[in-house]
Structure formats: structure tokens, C-alpha cells
Amino acid sequence: MIYEVFRQERKGQPFQHAGSVEAADDHFADVYAREQYGRRGESTALWIVPRSAVMEIHEFVDELNRNYHRVDGYPLKEKLKEARDRAGTAATAGDR
């Protein structure tokens, strides 16, 4: 069975994914996780979670294409370039 291991480096800090261990049961997972992620003072706490207990989400459907909800919803770069080109053209035209 695969267990995902999360470790907290210092008290108060968020737990971060450390890696995974393959173990026959919870007891083995406990020992392996301590051995690999905990016994050299590198963690103040560990979370050990069977991978099957982790809920995963991979698809984020945006049916209405409401990308304006997101900060990257307006790709300004393109618009800016267009505006600059227009301005540039206008300026050149004005010089003549």
C-alpha cells in the first residue's frame, strides 16, 4: 500500500508533501515514515495518509467560459501590443 507523507518542519508552519512510502500496513508505514522523514530532527510532526484516502480533483470545468473571474482572464499583453502598434502607427503617420 502506498502512503503519502507530509511533514512539518517547524511548529506553526504548514505541512508539506515530503514523499511517499510503500508499506504493508499502518504500522510499517509509521516506522518507514519516521525512518525516512523524521528521525534526524528534520520534522516536528508527520502526517501519514493512505493514498486511497486522498481525494483528488484534476478537472476544473469552466462551462460558461467565465475567465474574467480570474486574474489572467484578461490577457493584457496582446491588447497592449495592439494599442502600442496603433499608437506607433498613428505617431509615425503624424510625423509625416
Next chain:
Amino acid sequence: MTEQEQQLLLEIADDELILGWRDSEWTGIAPLLEEDVAFSSIAQNEIGHARALYELVARERGITADELAFDRTPDEYRCAQIVELRLLDWEKTIARHYLYEEADAKRLAQLKGSENAAIAGLAAKIDREEVYHRMHAQMWHDRLREEPRYTAALAELRPLLEQRGDHTSELPELWEEMTMVRRSQPAGTKW
């Protein structure tokens, strides 16, 4: 430090050095990656314990830990036969690990009560690492205790814990390998 204390420390140091060597033979080929890591780490700890113990005795005798570890002849080592065997069966490796840790725990508990502060202090330090070895041995023991192959291995190896003084033919072979680099240079070479 009395002569008797020195002998006891050498006995433990030799056990740890030889077992550390044997455990390290699993590096890269253990049946599970996790066990590869665990056995390699245990091996490293045991050899570290051996070094610390040799250093205590060496200081008494005005020599170095390396001289104790590598310059004696195989006959002079005080290790038990159980640590000498090159065991490639996993069930025997685990059986030896469990038997050894069980016996080592008792020995360390006694040593922690020593009137000699240096000995008691080192025993306490070693024991803090051995806690992890015992956890590892115990979890395997709990899982395999009903397995006939494992119980047979326990029965076969248990008597070898007490076999000290005589050695198996595997010790001289290991000694050749273990001391090869050191012997390749003239005595007194600084490493």
C-alpha cells in the same frame, strides 16, 4: 576502566561492527526500497556505535579505534557467531535482526547503569538510536511471528547469540574484505 569492562565494550563493538557490515550488504538489493533505506541506515548506525565503543577502549590503551577495529586477527575478535553469517534469506535476516536487538537492549540497559560515567553516557546515546532499530525489528516480528519459515529461522539462529570465542568460517572471509584497504598501506599510515 577495568579489564573486564574493556572486554565487554570490545565484545559489543565487534558485534556492532560485524553486524553493521552484514546489514550493509542489503544496500541496493533489499526486497523493498523502504527496507533498502532502513537496513542501510541501521548498518550505518551500528558501525557508528562500534566506532564510539572502540574509541573508549582505545583511549584507555593509548591506541586508535582503527587499530582495534582492523589490526587484530580474526581470532581476536569477540563477536558472537550470529553476526558473522552472510545471510541472504530475508526471513533469516529479520530473525537475526530481532534476536540481536532483543539481546542488545538488555545489554545496553545494564551498561546505562554503569558506575563509569563515560560508559553509561555512551550507552544512553547508543540506546537512543537503537530505539528505531527495535521498532523496525518488532514490526517485522509481529508480522511474521506465525510464519513457519520465520519461526524456524529464529530457532536456528537463537543459539548463535551465545556463541562467542569460536568463530564461523565466514568471519575470516569478512575480515579479509573489511581490512583489505587498510592492509594495502604500510602500518602507521594516516588516513
